[in-house]
Amino acid sequence: MSTPTPGAPLLSVRDLTVVVRGAQGQRALLSRVSLDLGKGEILGLVGESGSGKSLFCRSLVQLLPSRALAVTGGTAVMAGRDLLSLSEADMGALRGAKIGMIFQNPSSHLDPVMRVGDQIAEGLMFHRKLGRKAAKAEAIAIMTQVGFTDPARQFASYPHEFSGGMRQRAMIAVALACDPDILIADEPTTALDVTIQAQILKLLMDLRDQRGLSIILITHDLGVVAQTCDRIAVMRQGELVEQGPKRDLLARPQHPYTQALIASHPSMDEAAPTEPPAPPAPPRRPLMEIDDLHVRYPVSGGLFGRRRSFSAVAGVSLRIMPGETVGIVGESGSGKSTLARAMLGLAPISDGHVSFDGDSLRLKRDATLAKMRRQAAMVFQDPFNSLNARLTIGETLAEVLRVQGKVARAAIPARVEELLRLVELDPGLAGRRPRQLSGGQCQRAGIARALAVEPRLIVADECVAALDVTIQAQIVDLFRRLVATMDLTLVFIAHDLAIVRHLCERVVVMHHGRIVEEGACAEVFEHPREAYTAALIAAIPDIDPDRPLHAPPAGALTA
């Protein structure tokens, strides 16, 4: 890894202040942020959602997301010019040519009806005034550089023909097309699977080494920063709380917020605080038994095409004992969410059996469903979308209690309050609607709704994936306390292996609709038997910079 060249920084931001003008006057979203970016340096900008890290980068290129926002002070000097005072025309020439940007969601930033190659060539023709032929040749060269395997053919493909990881590569190629000095990468890997994330991060580092590119990497994942960046800047509520070389900052964080952030990172390194294995209980009946489960969805092959089907779950067998905490991990498309829904009778079962407490969902569907609806509940990924936006939290909980009828009507308000306390929410929030709450609060409300059923089984589907790291840690802690104090069986589905390791006793690894490995958490993570599991574990960015990222070669896993 190269070190940043000493001397004058490439970009020097001083006292950048951005305010939002609302009905109640001005409010500062960024207050006096000062940062330097050296040539060939990768700067990690870390902070939770709303901390202003994206806004900081957007104000550098005068792309503020709303007209109510305005830069009211500060300078951002690049090559002797203040970016903040450039005219729209000058900025237009500079955007893309000197500063390139890539974003979290590549599919929404690529034009869906334009060939990928043309999108790359477009910038070349506009900024570098290349002819059509020359632009195409150059675009293919860039596509090769960012890891397209067959660029000459892929030049003519549309974005939807690529996977998420390849689309992110295409975005990077578009950004690199004009040979910028600075690349702003805004959460470039958040939407990607961990193995793909590792490949993209590796690519960014290679580009820095080959081109001397300076990169501002915005992320909420300290592991990503630890693996890729030279320097780290931590932002919180619009202020820069701490910055420094990554090793110093990670080893000796000064600001309490940075310390909290580092503490809440679910690093794989730390041994999971698992209790000694419970004394061997007498053999019990499994609470949930899945036997050779298949879930197939029809894929229409057109009017006259053959009817084909896609197997989301292809022959899964699993037993879950009462009181167990089972983690199911796998990349997107591995079928773990479909499995979760099929377990609760929410997805059609094509073949095989799901039995809940001894009753088969296929043989006695209605009776088993009725039982399941009163003894099992689900927690969803998107905390906002999983609650009815028109009902207050209190109304949502009271409705569940009324329908389930386990609590006397008169006792419902008291039970609602009790449930909110159980998930550590202020009962005063019962009158709020989901949109008036934060993501973490909503997720707690979602858990309270699941608990309102007084379930024996909770299936949590990626329920922390949409949350900030510190909130993630709190929710995982909450689950751990609930499992310990109540007689709960938990199936916890996540793509984040570190979280599963912290929370679960047993882990099931899924790939392409099948279980590739299962066993006690500690054992699977220490000594994975399957190459796929090992690759998944190795691709997790560790917070320790001296444990280098291991990127599996592109295509090796998806074959």
Place this chain on the structure above:
Amino acid sequence: MSAPALPRPLNPTLVAGLAIVGLFALAALAAPLIAPADPIYQDAAARLQAPSLAHPFGTDNFGRDILSRIIYGARVDLQMAVIGVFFPLVIGTVIGALAGFFGGLVDAVLMRLIDIILAFPFLVLMLSIIAILGPGLSSFYIAMALVGWVSYARLIRAQILVLKNADYAVAAVSLGFSRSRVLFRHLLPNSVAGSLVFCMSDAVLVLLSGAAISYLGLGVQPPTAEWGIMVAEGQAFLSQAWWITLFPGLSIVFLAFGFSMIGDALGEIMGVHE
């Protein structure tokens, strides 16, 4: 549902739209009090008089006061807009919700029915139904209810199709809620925003088709004051007495404008088109 009133700056478009529609509604309610003359009283001595102090909007070929006729006409036209929207909205919402929620055969049958209705030009179908039932306002309302619900049904169906896979709908099913509870308490309230916005622009269309049908002699019968008829009657005298046609025409335009402003503002507030 208790709605905690959020202090929100008033939307100027909404205020303007409500003011226009409210003004017409007030005029309709207080017609006997504010109209300067009887709307069907014919004054043979004052035919085709240009606007003056005595007759601010002039008089028509029977010597009737145009301003008074417009004020009384607001009663008929507002009623047409409200009833002509209400029944299609209700029918369309229920049918669309059932089609979207149950899918399968129910959906296929209802959607083909909608396709058949849409295959006919709107006015032609309206006119045929009214011709069969006989001219008059009630025929107009029946025809409107039979034809107008299709757009609402399609809007609601599309919303329900999306929302029934939303996490909160799946959550409701997983909590053991009955189908009707999931549909009517959770899905429907979240899917009507678009229809409520659309019904404002639909009110404009209803108003115009009501006026058109009266103009063709199939709606409100003379001598009742109605803006569409007034436009039709004034047409013959357009070269001598422009005011007979202009003022009722302007009234239609203003009321329509008011409705569409309310629709726009509602869309903005409810976040339908962000």
